[in-house]
Amino acid sequence: MGRKHRRNVSTIIKNMLIMKEKIQIVLKGIFKENPTFVLILGMCPTLATTSSAINGLSMGLATSFVLMLSNLTISLVGKMIPDKVRIPSYIVIIAAFVTVVDLLMAGYLPDIHSTLGIFIPLIVVNCIVLARAESFAAKNGAADSIFDGLGIGLGFTLALTFLGFVRELLGAYSVFGYKLISGDGIILFILAPGAFFALAYLMILFNMVKKKLIKK
Amino acid sequence: MEKKLIVSPSPHIHDNVTTRRLMRDVIIALLPAFGVSVYFFGVNALLVTLVSVCVCVGLEWVLQKYVLKTPPAISDLSAALTGLLLALNLPSGIPLYIVAIGAAFAIGVAKISFGGLGSNLFNPAIAGRIFLLISFPVAMTSWPLPSSGFFATDATTGATPLAIMAHGLADGLTPQEIMAGDHGFSYFQMLFGQIGGSFGEVSTLALLLGFAYLLFRKVITWHIPTTIFLTVAVFTGIFRLVDPSQNPDPLFHLLSGGLMLGAIFMATDYVTSPMLKKGAVIYAVGIGVLTCVIRKWGAYPEGISFAILIMNATVPLINMYIKPKRFGEK
Numbered sequence: 220m221g222r223k224h225r226r227n228v229s230t231i232i233k234n235m236l237i238m239k240e241k242i243q244i245v246l247k248g249i250f251k252e253n254p255t256f257v258l259i260l261g262m263c264p265t266l267a268t269t270s271s272a273i274n275g276l277s278m279g280l281a282t283s284f285v286l287m288l289s290n291l292t293i294s295l296v297g298k299m300i301p302d303k304v305r306i307p308s309y310i311v312i313i314a315a316f317v318t319v320v321d322l323l324m325a326g327y328l329p330d331i332h333s334t335l336g337i338f339i340p341l342i343v344v345n346c347i348v349l350a351r352a353e354s355f356a357a358k359n360g361a362a363d364s365i366f367d368g369l370g371i372g373l374g375f376t377l378a379l380t381f382l383g384f385v386r387e388l389l390g391a392y393s394v395f396g397y398k399l400i401s402g403d404g405i406i407l408f409i410l411a412p413g414a415f416f417a418l419a420y421l422m423i424l425f426n427m428v429k430k431k432l433i434k435k
Numbered sequence: 436m437e438k439k440l441i442v443s444p445s446p447h448i449h450d451n452v453t454t455r456r457l458m459r460d461v462i463i464a465l466l467p468a469f470g471v472s473v474y475f476f477g478v479n480a481l482l483v484t485l486v487s488v489c490v491c492v493g494l495e496w497v498l499q500k501y502v503l504k505t506p507p508a509i510s511d512l513s514a515a516l517t518g519l520l521l522a523l524n525l526p527s528g529i530p531l532y533i534v535a536i537g538a539a540f541a542i543g544v545a546k547i548s549f550g551g552l553g554s555n556l557f558n559p560a561i562a563g564r565i566f567l568l569i570s571f572p573v574a575m576t577s578w579p580l581p582s583s584g585f586f587a588t589d590a591t592t593g594a595t596p597l598a599i600m601a602h603g604l605a606d607g608l609t610p611q612e613i614m615a616g617d618h619g620f621s622y623f624q625m626l627f628g629q630i631g632g633s634f635g636e637v638s639t640l641a642l643l644l645g646f647a648y649l650l651f652r653k654v655i656t657w658h659i660p661t662t663i664f665l666t667v668a669v670f671t672g673i674f675r676l677v678d679p680s681q682n683p684d685p686l687f688h689l690l691s692g693g694l695m696l697g698a699i700f701m702a703t704d705y706v707t708s709p710m711l712k713k714g715a716v717i718y719a720v721g722i723g724v725l726t727c728v729i730r731k732w733g734a735y736p737e738g739i740s741f742a743i744l745i746m747n748a749t750v751p752l753i754n755m756y757i758k759p760k761r762f763g764e765k
Protein backbone atom coordinates (compact mmCIF):
# COMPACT_ATOMS: atom_id res chain seq x y z
CA MET A 220 0.00 0.00 0.00
CA GLY A 221 2.70 2.42 1.06
CA ARG A 222 4.88 1.62 -1.95
CA LYS A 223 1.97 2.07 -4.37
CA HIS A 224 1.13 5.38 -2.76
CA ARG A 225 4.73 6.51 -3.07
CA ARG A 226 4.76 5.54 -6.74
CA ASN A 227 1.59 7.60 -7.32
CA VAL A 228 3.15 10.61 -5.66
CA SER A 229 6.26 10.29 -7.77
CA THR A 230 4.22 10.06 -11.00
CA ILE A 231 2.23 13.09 -9.95
CA ILE A 232 5.45 15.03 -9.27
CA LYS A 233 6.86 13.85 -12.57
CA ASN A 234 3.72 14.94 -14.40
CA MET A 235 3.80 18.27 -12.65
CA LEU A 236 7.38 18.79 -13.72
CA ILE A 237 6.47 17.96 -17.31
CA MET A 238 3.53 20.34 -17.10
CA LYS A 239 5.77 23.04 -15.72
CA GLU A 240 8.19 22.52 -18.60
CA LYS A 241 5.38 22.83 -21.16
CA ILE A 242 3.99 25.92 -19.51
CA GLN A 243 7.44 27.43 -19.60
CA ILE A 244 7.66 26.74 -23.34
CA VAL A 245 4.33 28.51 -23.82
CA LEU A 246 5.30 31.46 -21.62
CA LYS A 247 8.62 31.79 -23.40
CA GLY A 248 6.75 32.33 -26.68
CA ILE A 249 4.48 34.94 -25.17
CA PHE A 250 7.04 36.95 -23.28
CA LYS A 251 10.75 36.19 -23.50
CA GLU A 252 10.71 35.32 -27.20
CA ASN A 253 7.66 37.29 -28.25
CA PRO A 254 7.75 37.09 -32.07
CA THR A 255 6.65 40.69 -32.64
CA PHE A 256 8.34 42.66 -29.88
CA VAL A 257 11.49 40.60 -29.26
CA LEU A 258 12.25 38.45 -32.31
CA ILE A 259 10.77 41.11 -34.64
CA LEU A 260 9.55 38.52 -37.13
CA GLY A 261 6.48 38.61 -39.36
CA MET A 262 6.44 42.40 -39.62
CA CYS A 263 4.43 42.42 -42.85
CA PRO A 264 1.13 41.12 -41.40
CA THR A 265 1.88 42.97 -38.16
CA LEU A 266 1.93 46.32 -39.90
CA ALA A 267 -0.66 45.63 -42.57
CA THR A 268 -3.51 43.91 -40.74
CA THR A 269 -3.67 45.69 -37.40
CA SER A 270 -5.89 48.61 -38.42
CA SER A 271 -8.39 47.39 -35.82
CA ALA A 272 -8.26 45.11 -32.79
CA ILE A 273 -10.56 42.50 -34.34
CA ASN A 274 -8.42 42.30 -37.49
CA GLY A 275 -5.28 41.83 -35.41
CA LEU A 276 -6.95 39.17 -33.29
CA SER A 277 -8.21 37.14 -36.25
CA MET A 278 -4.88 37.39 -38.07
CA GLY A 279 -3.12 36.22 -34.90
CA LEU A 280 -5.46 33.30 -34.36
CA ALA A 281 -5.19 32.17 -37.99
CA THR A 282 -1.40 32.23 -37.74
CA SER A 283 -1.47 30.39 -34.38
CA PHE A 284 -3.57 27.62 -35.87
CA VAL A 285 -1.12 27.18 -38.74
CA LEU A 286 1.84 27.37 -36.36
CA MET A 287 0.61 24.61 -34.05
CA LEU A 288 -0.33 22.18 -36.81
CA SER A 289 2.75 22.81 -38.93
CA ASN A 290 4.99 22.47 -35.87
CA LEU A 291 3.30 19.17 -34.99
CA THR A 292 3.57 17.76 -38.51
CA ILE A 293 7.16 18.82 -39.01
CA SER A 294 8.25 17.44 -35.65
CA LEU A 295 6.72 14.09 -36.66
CA VAL A 296 8.00 13.80 -40.23
CA GLY A 297 11.04 16.04 -39.96
CA LYS A 298 13.54 13.19 -39.66
CA MET A 299 12.28 11.58 -42.86
CA ILE A 300 12.90 14.66 -44.98
CA PRO A 301 16.34 14.87 -46.63
CA ASP A 302 18.26 17.92 -45.48
CA LYS A 303 18.62 19.43 -48.94
CA VAL A 304 14.91 19.71 -49.63
CA ARG A 305 13.71 20.49 -46.14
CA ILE A 306 12.72 24.16 -46.73
CA PRO A 307 10.49 23.39 -49.78
CA SER A 308 8.99 20.48 -47.87
CA TYR A 309 8.21 22.69 -44.86
CA ILE A 310 6.62 25.25 -47.16
CA VAL A 311 4.40 22.58 -48.71
CA ILE A 312 3.29 21.43 -45.26
CA ILE A 313 2.66 25.00 -44.11
CA ALA A 314 0.81 25.84 -47.34
CA ALA A 315 -1.52 22.89 -46.79
CA PHE A 316 -2.58 24.20 -43.37
CA VAL A 317 -2.86 27.77 -44.64
CA THR A 318 -5.23 26.54 -47.35
CA VAL A 319 -7.32 24.88 -44.64
CA VAL A 320 -7.49 28.14 -42.66
CA ASP A 321 -8.18 30.16 -45.79
CA LEU A 322 -11.11 27.98 -46.85
CA LEU A 323 -12.50 27.73 -43.31
CA MET A 324 -12.42 31.49 -42.88
CA ALA A 325 -13.94 32.07 -46.32
CA GLY A 326 -16.76 29.73 -45.33
CA TYR A 327 -17.50 30.76 -41.77
CA LEU A 328 -16.08 34.29 -41.37
CA PRO A 329 -16.50 35.86 -44.82
CA ASP A 330 -16.36 39.46 -43.53
CA ILE A 331 -13.02 39.12 -41.77
CA HIS A 332 -11.74 36.96 -44.61
CA SER A 333 -12.38 39.71 -47.13
CA THR A 334 -10.85 42.37 -44.84
CA LEU A 335 -7.65 40.41 -44.33
CA GLY A 336 -7.62 39.50 -48.02
CA ILE A 337 -4.24 38.48 -49.38
CA PHE A 338 -2.68 38.35 -45.91
CA ILE A 339 -4.29 34.98 -45.12
CA PRO A 340 -2.59 33.17 -48.06
CA LEU A 341 0.57 35.09 -47.20
CA ILE A 342 0.84 33.25 -43.86
CA VAL A 343 2.64 30.62 -45.98
CA VAL A 344 5.65 32.90 -46.24
CA ASN A 345 5.32 34.33 -42.73
CA CYS A 346 8.81 33.95 -41.34
CA ILE A 347 7.58 33.15 -37.84
CA VAL A 348 6.03 29.88 -39.04
CA LEU A 349 9.11 28.87 -41.02
CA ALA A 350 11.46 29.97 -38.25
CA ARG A 351 9.72 27.82 -35.65
CA ALA A 352 9.66 24.87 -38.05
CA GLU A 353 13.36 25.18 -38.75
CA SER A 354 14.64 26.14 -35.31
CA PHE A 355 12.28 24.27 -33.00
CA ALA A 356 9.97 21.67 -34.51
CA ALA A 357 12.66 19.95 -36.56
CA LYS A 358 14.75 19.31 -33.42
CA ASN A 359 12.13 18.64 -30.75
CA GLY A 360 9.38 16.15 -29.95
CA ALA A 361 5.74 16.40 -31.01
CA ALA A 362 4.34 17.58 -27.66
CA ASP A 363 6.98 20.26 -27.14
CA SER A 364 6.47 21.46 -30.70
CA ILE A 365 2.73 21.90 -30.23
CA PHE A 366 3.31 23.89 -27.06
CA ASP A 367 5.94 25.98 -28.78
CA GLY A 368 3.48 26.71 -31.60
CA LEU A 369 0.85 27.59 -29.02
CA GLY A 370 3.18 29.93 -27.12
CA ILE A 371 4.56 31.72 -30.15
CA GLY A 372 1.06 31.87 -31.66
CA LEU A 373 -0.37 33.37 -28.48
CA GLY A 374 2.50 35.85 -28.28
CA PHE A 375 1.83 36.89 -31.89
CA THR A 376 -1.92 37.07 -31.31
CA LEU A 377 -1.59 39.16 -28.15
CA ALA A 378 0.88 41.53 -29.81
CA LEU A 379 -1.31 41.98 -32.91
CA THR A 380 -4.48 42.45 -30.87
CA PHE A 381 -2.79 45.00 -28.63
CA LEU A 382 -1.35 46.86 -31.62
CA GLY A 383 -4.74 46.81 -33.35
CA PHE A 384 -6.40 47.93 -30.13
CA VAL A 385 -4.11 50.95 -29.77
CA ARG A 386 -4.41 51.91 -33.44
CA GLU A 387 -8.19 51.57 -33.43
CA LEU A 388 -8.47 53.53 -30.17
CA LEU A 389 -6.39 56.44 -31.48
CA GLY A 390 -7.41 56.27 -35.11
CA ALA A 391 -11.16 55.76 -34.79
CA TYR A 392 -11.85 56.37 -31.08
CA SER A 393 -13.35 52.89 -30.80
CA VAL A 394 -12.61 49.57 -29.08
CA PHE A 395 -13.41 46.30 -30.93
CA GLY A 396 -15.74 48.27 -33.19
CA TYR A 397 -17.55 49.93 -30.27
CA LYS A 398 -17.36 53.71 -30.68
CA LEU A 399 -16.20 55.51 -27.52
CA ILE A 400 -16.24 59.13 -28.69
CA SER A 401 -17.99 60.40 -31.78
CA GLY A 402 -15.74 61.83 -34.46
CA ASP A 403 -13.19 60.61 -36.92
CA GLY A 404 -10.18 60.09 -34.70
CA ILE A 405 -6.56 60.67 -35.54
CA ILE A 406 -6.87 59.02 -38.95
CA LEU A 407 -3.12 58.66 -39.37
CA PHE A 408 -3.09 55.76 -36.90
CA ILE A 409 -5.40 53.72 -39.13
CA LEU A 410 -3.16 54.43 -42.15
CA ALA A 411 0.21 52.82 -42.84
CA PRO A 412 2.47 55.41 -41.11
CA GLY A 413 0.44 55.00 -37.92
CA ALA A 414 1.31 51.29 -37.88
CA PHE A 415 5.00 52.12 -37.71
CA PHE A 416 4.52 54.75 -35.00
CA ALA A 417 2.32 52.53 -32.85
CA LEU A 418 4.60 49.51 -33.29
CA ALA A 419 7.71 51.50 -32.38
CA TYR A 420 6.25 52.92 -29.19
CA LEU A 421 4.70 49.61 -28.13
CA MET A 422 8.08 47.95 -28.66
CA ILE A 423 9.69 50.53 -26.37
CA LEU A 424 6.97 49.96 -23.79
CA PHE A 425 7.28 46.16 -24.00
CA ASN A 426 11.03 46.19 -23.57
CA MET A 427 10.84 48.67 -20.69
CA VAL A 428 8.41 46.39 -18.86
CA LYS A 429 10.54 43.34 -19.69
CA LYS A 430 13.69 44.98 -18.35
CA LYS A 431 11.95 45.90 -15.10
CA LEU A 432 10.59 42.36 -14.64
CA ILE A 433 13.98 40.77 -15.31
CA LYS A 434 15.63 43.09 -12.77
CA LYS A 435 13.21 41.82 -10.13
CA MET B 436 29.74 77.50 -12.64
CA GLU B 437 32.82 75.39 -12.32
CA LYS B 438 35.32 75.77 -15.10
CA LYS B 439 36.09 72.78 -17.25
CA LEU B 440 39.08 72.11 -19.39
CA ILE B 441 37.64 70.81 -22.65
CA VAL B 442 40.00 68.87 -24.87
CA SER B 443 38.67 68.47 -28.38
CA PRO B 444 40.05 68.20 -31.91
CA SER B 445 40.25 71.32 -34.08
CA PRO B 446 38.69 73.46 -35.52
CA HIS B 447 38.18 75.47 -32.36
CA ILE B 448 35.45 78.00 -32.85
CA HIS B 449 35.45 81.08 -30.70
CA ASP B 450 32.24 82.99 -31.00
CA ASN B 451 29.47 84.24 -28.83
CA VAL B 452 26.84 82.52 -30.94
CA THR B 453 24.56 80.42 -28.81
CA THR B 454 21.54 78.33 -29.68
CA ARG B 455 19.45 80.73 -27.63
CA ARG B 456 20.61 83.78 -29.62
CA LEU B 457 19.95 82.09 -32.99
CA MET B 458 16.53 80.87 -31.96
CA ARG B 459 15.65 84.28 -30.56
CA ASP B 460 16.60 85.90 -33.86
CA VAL B 461 14.39 83.50 -35.83
CA ILE B 462 11.50 84.21 -33.48
CA ILE B 463 12.03 87.96 -33.94
CA ALA B 464 12.09 87.43 -37.71
CA LEU B 465 8.72 85.67 -37.49
CA LEU B 466 7.09 88.53 -35.57
CA PRO B 467 6.02 90.59 -38.65
CA ALA B 468 4.23 87.58 -40.12
CA PHE B 469 2.71 86.85 -36.73
CA GLY B 470 1.57 90.46 -36.39
CA VAL B 471 -0.11 90.41 -39.79
CA SER B 472 -1.89 87.16 -38.97
CA VAL B 473 -3.21 88.54 -35.67
CA TYR B 474 -4.39 91.62 -37.57
CA PHE B 475 -6.23 89.53 -40.18
CA PHE B 476 -7.36 86.51 -38.17
CA GLY B 477 -7.84 88.09 -34.76
CA VAL B 478 -7.84 86.42 -31.39
CA ASN B 479 -8.01 82.92 -32.88
CA ALA B 480 -4.49 83.22 -34.24
CA LEU B 481 -3.27 84.28 -30.81
CA LEU B 482 -4.98 81.36 -29.08
CA VAL B 483 -3.65 78.77 -31.53
CA THR B 484 -0.12 80.12 -31.10
CA LEU B 485 -0.41 80.20 -27.33
CA VAL B 486 -1.57 76.58 -27.13
CA SER B 487 1.05 75.38 -29.58
CA VAL B 488 3.96 77.13 -27.85
CA CYS B 489 2.84 76.13 -24.35
CA VAL B 490 2.41 72.45 -25.26
CA CYS B 491 5.77 72.34 -27.07
CA VAL B 492 7.72 73.97 -24.27
CA GLY B 493 5.91 72.11 -21.50
CA LEU B 494 6.28 68.72 -23.14
CA GLU B 495 9.93 69.31 -23.96
CA TRP B 496 10.58 70.14 -20.31
CA VAL B 497 8.76 67.05 -19.04
CA LEU B 498 10.39 64.69 -21.54
CA GLN B 499 13.89 66.06 -21.02
CA LYS B 500 13.58 65.84 -17.26
CA TYR B 501 11.87 62.46 -16.90
CA VAL B 502 12.55 60.48 -20.08
CA LEU B 503 15.86 61.69 -21.52
CA LYS B 504 17.00 62.53 -17.98
CA THR B 505 19.07 65.47 -19.19
CA PRO B 506 18.85 68.90 -17.61
CA PRO B 507 15.86 70.64 -19.25
CA ALA B 508 17.06 73.08 -21.88
CA ILE B 509 13.85 74.88 -22.76
CA SER B 510 15.63 78.20 -22.26
CA ASP B 511 17.42 77.61 -25.60
CA LEU B 512 14.03 78.58 -27.12
CA SER B 513 14.12 75.81 -29.74
CA ALA B 514 10.87 74.30 -28.46
CA ALA B 515 9.22 77.71 -28.39
CA LEU B 516 10.29 78.25 -32.00
CA THR B 517 8.90 74.86 -33.01
CA GLY B 518 5.61 75.79 -31.36
CA LEU B 519 5.47 79.15 -33.12
CA LEU B 520 6.33 77.68 -36.53
CA LEU B 521 3.77 74.91 -36.14
CA ALA B 522 1.09 77.43 -35.17
CA LEU B 523 1.88 79.64 -38.16
CA ASN B 524 1.32 76.58 -40.36
CA LEU B 525 -2.23 75.96 -39.14
CA PRO B 526 -5.56 77.48 -40.15
CA SER B 527 -6.66 79.94 -37.48
CA GLY B 528 -10.05 78.38 -36.82
CA ILE B 529 -8.72 74.95 -35.96
CA PRO B 530 -9.96 73.35 -32.68
CA LEU B 531 -7.39 73.87 -29.96
CA TYR B 532 -7.14 70.20 -28.94
CA ILE B 533 -5.93 69.41 -32.47
CA VAL B 534 -3.23 72.05 -32.06
CA ALA B 535 -2.18 70.39 -28.81
CA ILE B 536 -2.00 66.94 -30.48
CA GLY B 537 0.14 68.35 -33.29
CA ALA B 538 2.47 70.11 -30.89
CA ALA B 539 2.81 66.96 -28.80
CA PHE B 540 3.65 64.97 -31.95
CA ALA B 541 6.20 67.56 -33.09
CA ILE B 542 8.10 67.53 -29.80
CA GLY B 543 7.44 64.01 -28.51
CA VAL B 544 7.81 61.99 -31.70
CA ALA B 545 9.74 64.10 -34.20
CA LYS B 546 12.21 65.63 -31.75
CA ILE B 547 12.69 63.90 -28.39
CA SER B 548 12.29 60.34 -29.73
CA PHE B 549 15.26 60.98 -31.99
CA GLY B 550 17.33 62.31 -29.08
CA GLY B 551 16.38 65.98 -28.85
CA LEU B 552 17.77 69.09 -30.48
CA GLY B 553 20.60 68.30 -32.89
CA SER B 554 19.65 64.65 -33.37
CA ASN B 555 16.27 65.01 -35.01
CA LEU B 556 16.17 63.88 -38.61
CA PHE B 557 13.03 65.82 -39.49
CA ASN B 558 12.01 69.38 -38.80
CA PRO B 559 9.60 68.96 -35.84
CA ALA B 560 7.23 71.72 -36.92
CA ILE B 561 6.88 70.27 -40.44
CA ALA B 562 6.41 66.77 -39.05
CA GLY B 563 3.72 68.07 -36.70
CA ARG B 564 1.94 69.88 -39.51
CA ILE B 565 1.94 66.86 -41.82
CA PHE B 566 0.78 64.62 -38.99
CA LEU B 567 -2.20 66.92 -38.49
CA LEU B 568 -2.86 67.31 -42.23
CA ILE B 569 -3.16 63.54 -42.68
CA SER B 570 -4.96 62.93 -39.38
CA PHE B 571 -7.51 65.73 -39.50
CA PRO B 572 -7.95 66.53 -43.20
CA VAL B 573 -11.19 68.47 -42.74
CA ALA B 574 -10.12 70.67 -39.84
CA MET B 575 -6.76 71.30 -41.47
CA THR B 576 -8.23 72.59 -44.72
CA SER B 577 -11.03 74.82 -43.42
CA TRP B 578 -9.38 78.17 -43.96
CA PRO B 579 -11.06 81.14 -42.31
CA LEU B 580 -10.95 84.11 -44.66
CA PRO B 581 -9.13 87.12 -43.27
CA SER B 582 -11.12 89.88 -41.65
CA SER B 583 -9.75 92.80 -39.75
CA GLY B 584 -12.01 92.45 -36.72
CA PHE B 585 -10.04 91.29 -33.71
CA PHE B 586 -12.84 89.16 -32.23
CA ALA B 587 -14.23 87.94 -35.53
CA THR B 588 -14.68 84.37 -34.32
CA ASP B 589 -17.42 83.47 -36.78
CA ALA B 590 -15.42 84.29 -39.87
CA THR B 591 -16.45 82.56 -43.06
CA THR B 592 -14.20 79.89 -44.45
CA GLY B 593 -12.91 79.65 -47.98
CA ALA B 594 -10.25 77.96 -50.03
CA THR B 595 -6.63 79.03 -50.43
CA PRO B 596 -5.52 80.53 -53.75
CA LEU B 597 -3.79 77.24 -54.57
CA ALA B 598 -6.97 75.25 -53.97
CA ILE B 599 -9.07 77.78 -55.91
CA MET B 600 -6.57 77.53 -58.76
CA ALA B 601 -6.45 73.72 -58.75
CA HIS B 602 -10.23 73.52 -58.65
CA GLY B 603 -10.64 76.11 -61.39
CA LEU B 604 -8.10 74.43 -63.66
CA ALA B 605 -9.93 71.13 -63.20
CA ASP B 606 -13.09 72.89 -64.36
CA GLY B 607 -11.34 73.97 -67.56
CA LEU B 608 -10.83 77.65 -66.74
CA THR B 609 -7.62 79.51 -67.47
CA PRO B 610 -5.57 81.03 -64.63
CA GLN B 611 -6.54 84.56 -65.69
CA GLU B 612 -10.26 83.73 -65.58
CA ILE B 613 -9.87 82.15 -62.15
CA MET B 614 -8.10 85.14 -60.63
CA ALA B 615 -10.69 87.53 -62.05
CA GLY B 616 -13.61 85.30 -61.07
CA ASP B 617 -15.94 85.20 -58.06
CA HIS B 618 -13.40 83.75 -55.65
CA GLY B 619 -10.59 85.61 -57.35
CA PHE B 620 -7.69 87.39 -55.76
CA SER B 621 -5.00 89.78 -56.85
CA TYR B 622 -1.24 89.67 -56.52
CA PHE B 623 -1.57 92.68 -54.24
CA GLN B 624 -3.75 90.72 -51.82
CA MET B 625 -1.32 87.80 -51.94
CA LEU B 626 1.56 90.11 -51.10
CA PHE B 627 -0.14 91.61 -48.05
CA GLY B 628 -1.99 88.56 -46.83
CA GLN B 629 -5.65 89.14 -47.60
CA ILE B 630 -6.13 85.55 -48.69
CA GLY B 631 -7.16 82.28 -47.12
CA GLY B 632 -4.46 80.05 -45.74
CA SER B 633 -2.50 78.95 -42.71
CA PHE B 634 -2.32 82.11 -40.73
CA GLY B 635 1.44 82.57 -40.85
CA GLU B 636 1.84 82.02 -44.56
CA VAL B 637 -0.57 84.59 -45.95
CA SER B 638 1.56 87.73 -46.01
CA THR B 639 4.50 87.32 -48.31
CA LEU B 640 5.76 90.81 -47.54
CA ALA B 641 6.01 90.18 -43.79
CA LEU B 642 7.85 86.92 -44.41
CA LEU B 643 10.33 88.62 -46.74
CA LEU B 644 10.91 91.22 -44.04
CA GLY B 645 11.81 88.37 -41.66
CA PHE B 646 14.11 86.92 -44.34
CA ALA B 647 15.94 90.23 -44.60
CA TYR B 648 16.36 90.36 -40.82
CA LEU B 649 17.77 86.82 -40.72
CA LEU B 650 20.24 87.65 -43.49
CA PHE B 651 21.23 90.87 -41.73
CA ARG B 652 21.86 89.02 -38.47
CA LYS B 653 23.70 86.28 -40.40
CA VAL B 654 21.47 83.62 -38.87
CA ILE B 655 20.99 81.96 -42.26
CA THR B 656 22.66 82.33 -45.62
CA TRP B 657 20.71 83.17 -48.76
CA HIS B 658 21.46 79.84 -50.45
CA ILE B 659 18.54 77.62 -49.47
CA PRO B 660 15.60 80.07 -49.77
CA THR B 661 16.85 81.73 -52.94
CA THR B 662 17.56 78.41 -54.62
CA ILE B 663 14.08 77.20 -53.76
CA PHE B 664 12.53 80.39 -55.20
CA LEU B 665 14.62 80.12 -58.37
CA THR B 666 13.85 76.44 -58.86
CA VAL B 667 10.13 77.03 -58.45
CA ALA B 668 10.25 80.03 -60.79
CA VAL B 669 12.15 78.14 -63.50
CA PHE B 670 10.07 74.97 -63.19
CA THR B 671 6.71 76.75 -63.29
CA GLY B 672 8.03 79.23 -65.88
CA ILE B 673 8.76 76.42 -68.32
CA PHE B 674 5.27 75.00 -67.90
CA ARG B 675 3.78 78.46 -68.26
CA LEU B 676 5.59 78.95 -71.57
CA VAL B 677 4.49 75.57 -72.86
CA ASP B 678 0.81 75.98 -72.02
CA PRO B 679 -0.37 79.32 -70.55
CA SER B 680 -4.00 78.19 -70.35
CA GLN B 681 -3.25 75.38 -67.92
CA ASN B 682 -0.42 76.77 -65.78
CA PRO B 683 -0.46 79.87 -63.58
CA ASP B 684 2.64 82.05 -63.86
CA PRO B 685 5.68 81.75 -61.58
CA LEU B 686 4.71 84.84 -59.59
CA PHE B 687 1.50 83.14 -58.48
CA HIS B 688 3.46 80.09 -57.34
CA LEU B 689 5.97 82.19 -55.42
CA LEU B 690 3.31 84.22 -53.63
CA SER B 691 0.87 81.42 -52.85
CA GLY B 692 0.72 78.76 -50.20
CA GLY B 693 3.41 78.12 -47.65
CA LEU B 694 6.31 78.50 -50.07
CA MET B 695 7.78 81.61 -48.46
CA LEU B 696 7.26 80.42 -44.89
CA GLY B 697 8.65 76.99 -45.69
CA ALA B 698 11.61 78.13 -47.75
CA ILE B 699 12.73 80.87 -45.37
CA PHE B 700 12.00 79.43 -41.94
CA MET B 701 11.59 75.67 -42.20
CA ALA B 702 13.99 74.51 -44.90
CA THR B 703 16.82 76.49 -43.31
CA ASP B 704 16.63 74.71 -39.96
CA TYR B 705 20.26 74.01 -39.00
CA VAL B 706 19.71 70.49 -37.77
CA THR B 707 17.78 69.21 -40.77
CA SER B 708 19.58 70.90 -43.67
CA PRO B 709 22.96 70.02 -45.22
CA MET B 710 26.11 71.37 -43.63
CA LEU B 711 27.86 72.77 -46.69
CA LYS B 712 26.62 75.32 -49.21
CA LYS B 713 26.98 72.96 -52.17
CA GLY B 714 24.88 70.37 -50.38
CA ALA B 715 22.40 73.05 -49.39
CA VAL B 716 21.88 74.00 -53.03
CA ILE B 717 21.19 70.37 -54.03
CA TYR B 718 18.77 70.08 -51.09
CA ALA B 719 17.03 73.33 -52.07
CA VAL B 720 16.66 72.32 -55.73
CA GLY B 721 15.09 69.07 -54.51
CA ILE B 722 12.60 70.97 -52.37
CA GLY B 723 11.72 73.33 -55.23
CA VAL B 724 11.17 70.55 -57.77
CA LEU B 725 9.17 68.36 -55.39
CA THR B 726 6.99 71.30 -54.38
CA CYS B 727 6.11 72.05 -58.00
CA VAL B 728 5.56 68.38 -58.82
CA ILE B 729 3.16 67.96 -55.91
CA ARG B 730 1.38 71.22 -56.72
CA LYS B 731 0.97 70.30 -60.39
CA TRP B 732 0.22 66.59 -60.25
CA GLY B 733 -0.28 65.70 -56.58
CA ALA B 734 -3.47 65.08 -54.66
CA TYR B 735 -2.77 68.00 -52.33
CA PRO B 736 -2.86 71.58 -53.63
CA GLU B 737 0.24 72.54 -51.61
CA GLY B 738 3.46 70.52 -51.51
CA ILE B 739 6.12 72.52 -49.74
CA SER B 740 5.79 70.77 -46.39
CA PHE B 741 5.95 67.31 -47.97
CA ALA B 742 8.89 68.44 -50.09
CA ILE B 743 10.82 69.66 -47.04
CA LEU B 744 10.07 66.47 -45.11
CA ILE B 745 11.21 64.26 -47.99
CA MET B 746 14.37 66.27 -48.53
CA ASN B 747 15.09 66.24 -44.77
CA ALA B 748 15.39 62.49 -45.10
CA THR B 749 18.07 62.87 -47.77
CA VAL B 750 20.24 65.25 -45.72
CA PRO B 751 22.46 62.55 -44.14
CA LEU B 752 23.10 61.17 -47.64
CA ILE B 753 23.93 64.63 -49.02
CA ASN B 754 26.26 65.25 -46.09
CA MET B 755 27.98 61.96 -46.77
CA TYR B 756 28.73 62.72 -50.43
CA ILE B 757 29.28 66.48 -50.32
CA LYS B 758 32.35 66.87 -48.18
CA PRO B 759 34.92 69.63 -48.10
CA LYS B 760 38.21 68.82 -49.77
CA ARG B 761 40.77 67.84 -47.20
CA PHE B 762 44.01 69.77 -47.16
CA GLY B 763 46.51 68.14 -49.52
CA GLU B 764 43.87 66.03 -51.24
CA LYS B 765 43.85 66.06 -55.04
